[in-house]
Amino acid sequence: MTAPLRVPGAASPARDVEGRGIWRDGLLAGLHPADLASTFGTPLYVYDLDLVAARARMLRARVPARADIAYAVKANPSLAVIAAALSGCTGADVSSAGELEAARRAGVPPTSIVVTGPGKSDRFLGQAVRSGVRAVVVESPGELGRLERIADDAGVVVPVLFRLPAHEGQVFGMSAEDAIEAARRAVASPVLEPLGVHAFGVSAEVDPAVLAAHVERTVEAGRRLSREAGFALRLVDAGGGLGIPYADGDAPLDPAVLGDHLGRLDEALADDPATRDTRVLLEPGRFLVAPAGAYLARVMDVKRLHGRHVAVLDGGINHLLAPALVGRHHRLRLVGSPQPGDRDPVPTDLVGPLCTGLDVLARPDAFPEARPGDLIVALDVGAYGFTQSMPWFLSHEGPAEVGVRGGHAWLLRQRLDPADLVAGQRMPD
Numbered sequence: 001m002t003a004p005l006r007v008p009g010a011a012s013p014a015r016d017v018e019g020r021g022i023w024r025d026g027l028l029a030g031l032h033p034a035d036l037a038s039t040f041g042t043p044l045y046v047y048d049l050d051l052v053a054a055r056a057r058m059l060r061a062r063v064p065a066r067a068d069i070a071y072a073v074k075a076n077p078s079l080a081v082i083a084a085a086l087s088g089c090t091g092a093d094v095s096s097a098g099e100l101e102a103a104r105r106a107g108v109p110p111t112s113i114v115v116t117g118p119g120k121s122d123r124f125l126g127q128a129v130r131s132g133v134r135a136v137v138v139e140s141p142g143e144l145g146r147l148e149r150i151a152d153d154a155g156v157v158v159p160v161l162f163r164l165p166a167h168e169g170q171v172f173g174m175s176a177e178d179a180i181e182a183a184r185r186a187v188a189s190p191v192l193e194p195l196g197v198h199a200f201g202v203s204a205e206v207d208p209a210v211l212a213a214h215v216e217r218t219v220e221a222g223r224r225l226s227r228e229a230g231f232a233l234r235l236v237d238a239g240g241g242l243g244i245p246y247a248d249g250d251a252p253l254d255p256a257v258l259g260d261h262l263g264r265l266d267e268a269l270a271d272d273p274a275t276r277d278t279r280v281l282l283e284p285g286r287f288l289v290a291p292a293g294a295y296l297a298r299v300m301d302v303k304r305l306h307g308r309h310v311a312v313l314d315g316g317i318n319h320l321l322a323p324a325l326v327g328r329h330h331r332l333r334l335v336g337s338p339q340p341g342d343r344d345p346v347p348t349d350l351v352g353p354l355c356t357g358l359d360v361l362a363r364p365d366a367f368p369e370a371r372p373g374d375l376i377v378a379l380d381v382g383a384y385g386f387t388q389s390m391p392w393f394l395s396h397e398g399p400a401e402v403g404v405r406g407g408h409a410w411l412l413r414q415r416l417d418p419a420d421l422v423a424g425q426r427m428p429d
């Protein structure tokens with residue numbers, strides 16, 4: 001792999017960990033977006049790997065030593081991003097065989113990998129069991145039964161957590177009655193080792209009190225289950241959900257305040273002999289990597305339609321689905337010549353190349369008038385960007401992924417070529 005771009009005069013990793021993200025002073029991790037686009041082409045994802053590492057270390061430093069941090073690989077399964085997160089995290093949380101493979105290749109020790117998520121295949125469970133993961137989170141009595149058989153076949157003892165729905169209506173996990181029965185079965189099994197509980201209760205939350213309250217509720221649920229089923233509560237996995245601000249001016253999560261809340265919980269756990277040795281696990285994804293990612297697309301065409309300026313980009317929701325999927329508004333920047341500051345703001349539709357009215361990245365009422373050749377930069381896309389897209393629709397090129405580390409830009413993943421989309425296909429005889 002070559003490192004063709006270098007931040008001028010900088011070996012400087014990101015310093016402003018808690019404030020700005022990858023976009024600083026009109027540059028992406030110190031590099032000009034136009035240079036990144038001309039070197040690697042568009043559409044393009046760019047990640048500030050130093051910022052990922054710095055955010056992971058910062059979170060680690062703020063939460064009590066009792067809390068382990070497993071990076072949620074689903075947020076961004078790029079190997080380089082996982083490896084960067086690992087500089088502050090204790091391990092990883094994986095939800096598929098592909099994520100397990102990615103975590104292992106990125107250097108995460110299997111004994112610090114937690115396996116979560118619904119619908120785990122026998123193949124995935126088998127790989128997890130044979131790898132010797134830290135814990136498998138079981139979602140149902142049926143899944144526990146399959147895991148027990150697989151562990152028995154492999155001759156391996158598997159540590160398990162029992163997943164509980166975090167609130168009414170959540171389809172994850174099992175009922176309190178099923179969890180007690182499952183935990184008792186695990187207590188009696190020679191190949192299952194019950195450790196505790198898992199619950200994922202909040203999403204994209206920036207209020208430390210709300211996050212801490214969920215952790216406390218999960219600890220309480222763990223206490224109850226361990227008492228009812230008769231095992232020592234050794235691990236409470238409270239999932240992820242640590243949020244980031246998506247709009248300019250919105251307040252970020254204050255990790256120091258979260259650390260204070262968790263510090264009080266830590267003291268309560270330490271005071272009780274039943275929980276003195278209980279560890280707490282957080283599985284953040286978004287918080288660690290979202291601000292460290294940007295998506296670049298080039299303006300292909302512009303037109304005037306229905307009284308609005310329409311800019312058609314070379315990538316849209318096929319690469320960044322969140323605006324259409326969950327209505328998320330990403331902060332956008334326009335890079336072009338003359339500088340966007342010299343352009344009149346106009347009501348604009350920023351649309352992608354798909355034949356669906358859903359392919360809209362944003363509809364700002366005032367945006368510098370985009371011209372063909374300009375670059376649109378979407379910010380805070382390091383999490384649930386590349387990985388949560390729909391690259392197959394319309395068989396366009398996929399985005400490349402680039403990481404910036406130590407002042408150098410590296411191609412992390414080649415763009416999907418349209419030829420790749422037909423290469424694996426067969427015609428019937």
Ligand SMILES: Cc1ncc(COP(=O)(O)O)c(C=O)c1O
Pocket residue numbers: 072074075093116117200203204239240241242283284285286287383
């Ligand atoms: C089980 C589990 N853990 C962790 C996460 C990561 O969440 P976030 O990226 O919001 O921190 C998720 C997200 O869906 C999840 O389902």
